[in-house]
Amino acid sequence: MGGTGLRRLLFDFGSDTIRMTVDGSRIRKAQEPAVVAHQDGGGIIAVGTAAQRMLGRGPEGLTAERPFSGGGVRSQKLAQALVRTMIARMPRSRWQRPEIVVALASGATALDRRAFVLLAREAGAARVAFAQLAACRALGLDLPLFQPCGSLIIDVGASQTQVDLMSLGRTVVSATLPEGGDALDEAIARRLRESYSIMIGPTTAKTLKHDLLGEGMSDAVLHGRDLLSGLPRALRVDRKEIEAPAHLLAEHIVSTVQELLRDVSPELVSDVAERGIVLTGGGARLRALQQHLPEALGLPVRFDQAPEESIVAGLERLFEPRVRDQLLRRGA
Numbered sequence: 001m002g003g004t005g006l007r008r009l010l011f012d013f014g015s016d017t018i019r020m021t022v023d024g025s026r027i028r029k030a031q032e033p034a035v036v037a038h039q040d041g042g043g044i045i046a047v048g049t050a051a052q053r054m055l056g057r058g059p060e061g062l063t064a065e066r067p068f069s070g071g072g073v074r075s076q077k078l079a080q081a082l083v084r085t086m087i088a089r090m091p092r093s094r095w096q097r098p099e100i101v102v103a104l105a106s107g108a109t110a111l112d113r114r115a116f117v118l119l120a121r122e123a124g125a126a127r128v129a130f131a132q133l134a135a136c137r138a139l140g141l142d143l144p145l146f147q148p149c150g151s152l153i154i155d156v157g158a159s160q161t162q163v164d165l166m167s168l169g170r171t172v173v174s175a176t177l178p179e180g181g182d183a184l185d186e187a188i189a190r191r192l193r194e195s196y197s198i199m200i201g202p203t204t205a206k207t208l209k210h211d212l213l214g215e216g217m218s219d220a221v222l223h224g225r226d227l228l229s230g231l232p233r234a235l236r237v238d239r240k241e242i243e244a245p246a247h248l249l250a251e252h253i254v255s256t257v258q259e260l261l262r263d264v265s266p267e268l269v270s271d272v273a274e275r276g277i278v279l280t281g282g283g284a285r286l287r288a289l290q291q292h293l294p295e296a297l298g299l300p301v302r303f304d305q306a307p308e309e310s311i312v313a314g315l316e317r318l319f320e321p322r323v324r325d326q327l328l329r330r331g332a
């Protein structure tokens with residue numbers, strides 16, 4: 001791409017991770033943990049990976065926070081710091097002021113839209129546009145989005161689980177469960193506190209979840225604080241001891257899907273029966289979901305190699321002519 005003309009930065013603002021890609025060049029991609037560390041009532045200390053390391057490790061008065069949640073902006077100021085930093089890291093020489101495209105969840109309010117427009121403008125965008133997030137995800141997963149054919153997608157993110165039945169380029173029905181990877185981390189930490197009187201931080205809980213429930217390791221050693229003595233303590237944890245919250249999430253997803261399918265036409269249900277369900281988002285890596293969902297729903301369930309990237313993969317296809325007309329809306 002030359003030195004003139006508008007460059008496009010396309011964003012999936014996840015509550016756990018922000019993913020960005022530059023239109024036209026498949027090489028330039030970036031992702032950052034969606035965390036900002038700041039002094040209480042004061043300045044920003046660190047963003048992204050550096051801030052994530054500070055989670056639970058700061059001195060009094062330092063807070064590490066996530067600026068996005070459930071598809072919306074929670075803190076304009078913190079979100080701003082993160083987005084600016086990500087854009088500033090992109091090679092600059094050829095930069096014009098970019099167009100920023102945001103994958104916007106269907107549940108987003110006018111206020112959410114406004115917050116994203118403001119965010120993009122303050123980060124230096126010349127123009128802002130929105131793309132329907134659910135449609136981007138379906139495109140990124142290579143589903144026949146524009147065909148008269150039902151595709152059922154379950155995205156297990158950090159803050160929530162989103163279930164969408166898509167056909168003819170749109171969401172036909174959808175449901176949002178306010179549970180995802182974060183809820184599992186909290187449940188794991190709570191269980192260990194109750195069973196072993198040991199307190200662990202959010203990063204330790206997350207690592208444990210990845211190793212035992214995602215990668216399938218049978219046990220792992222963690223370090224935490226003994227609640228009685230107040231001293232550091234090591235503990236070996238078996239997978240079985242922390243599996244229950246993941247099974248509970250699977251059950252909640254199953255009942256959400258059952259309820260959703262109850263209200264849709266027999267044609268769409270038969271598409272789903274034939275083609276199965278696609279499981280995506282970082283939570284798709286949970287073995288409990290991969291194993292339990294096909295059994296409980298009696299449907300084939302597909303999951304991909306890089307499940308957290310389906311939305312950016314769809315954003316990258318947004319400017320194919322047929323796709324652009326159907327999915328892009330100018331924001332400001």
Ligand SMILES: Nc1ncnc2c1ncn2[C@@H]1O[C@H](COP(=O)(O)OP(=O)(O)OP(=O)(O)O)[C@@H](O)[C@H]1O
Nearest residue numbers: 014015016017157158159160181214281282283285
């Ligand atoms: N190997 C793994 N095993 C289990 N969980 C995993 C694994 N890898 C990532 N996750 C979890 O997936 C979640 C992040 O997924 P994703 O990146 O799709 O979320 P997000 O898009 O940032 O959040 P949201 O969509 O809720 O705003 C986190 O809770 C993370 O711990």
Ligand SMILES: [Mg+2]
Nearest residue numbers: 014015157281
């Ligand atoms: Mg997400």
